[in-house]
Amino acid sequence: MExxxxxxTSRSTAVAGAIAGVMREKGQVDVQxxxxxxxxxxxxxxxxxxxxxEEDGIDIVCVPMFVEVQIGDQERTAVRLCVQRRWTDVxxx
Amino acid sequence: MExxxxxxTSRSTAVAGAIAGVMREKGQVDVQxxxxxxxxxxxxxxxxxxxxxEEDGIDIVCVPMFVEVQIGDQERTAVRLCVQRRWTDVxxx
Numbered sequence: 001m002e003x004x005x006x007x008x009t010s011r012s013t014a015v016a017g018a019i020a021g022v023m024r025e026k027g028q029v030d031v032q033x034x035x036x037x038x039x040x041x042x043x044x045x046x047x048x049x050x051x052x053x054e055e056d057g058i059d060i061v062c063v064p065m066f067v068e069v070q071i072g073d074q075e076r077t078a079v080r081l082c083v084q085r086r087w088t089d090v091x092x093x
Numbered sequence: 094m095e096x097x098x099x100x101x102t103s104r105s106t107a108v109a110g111a112i113a114g115v116m117r118e119k120g121q122v123d124v125q126x127x128x129x130x131x132x133x134x135x136x137x138x139x140x141x142x143x144x145x146x147e148e149d150g151i152d153i154v155c156v157p158m159f160v161e162v163q164i165g166d167q168e169r170t171a172v173r174l175c176v177q178r179r180w181t182d183v184x185x186x
C-alpha cells in the first residue's frame with residue numbers, strides 16, 4: 001500500500017496530484033498526517049483529488065482512522081485517511 | 094440531511110457520539126468545519142464514530158468536499174464530510 005505523508009507545510013494541490021496519481025494506478029492509497037495543520041492539508045488534498053478523479057470517472061471515498069506511529073523514540077497518534085474507490089470491495093456472490 | 098457543525102473547540106468524542114446517533118437513525122450525516130482546528134476535530138470525530146459504529150456492524154466512509162457558506166456578510170470555504178454507510182448507494186440491476 002502506498003503511503004503519502006502530509007505535513008502542515010505541504011501544498012494541498014501537490015498532495016492532491018499525488019493522491020490522484022496513485023489512485024489511477026493502484027486504486028487505493030493511504031494518506032497520513034500528524035497534528036491539526038497536517039490533517040487539514042490532508043483532507044483538503046482529498047477534496048481536491050476527488051475533483052481531479054471525477055474527471056476520470058473515479059469516485060473516491062475515504063476511511064479515516066487513528067494509527068500509532070513511531071517518530072524517533074516517541075509514539076505519536078497519526079490520522080490515516082484510507083482513500084479508496086467507492087466500490088472497490090463490492091463482491092456479488 | 095442532518096448537518097453537524099464542528100468548531101475548533103468542539104470535543105471530538107461528543108461530535109463522534111452525535112455522528113454515530115444520526116448514522117444509526119438516518120444512515121447518513123454531513124459534518125461541516127471551517128478552519129484547520131475545526132477540520133481536525135471533525136475528522137477525529139469521524140475516526141471515533143467509526144469505532145462506535147463498528148460495534149453495531151455499521152461500516153462508514155466519508156466523502157470530503159469544499160462548500161461555500163455564508164457567515165454573516167462573509168463567504169467562507171468550509172470542509173464538508175459526507176458520512177455514509179459504505180454500501181448505501183449500491184444498486185444491483
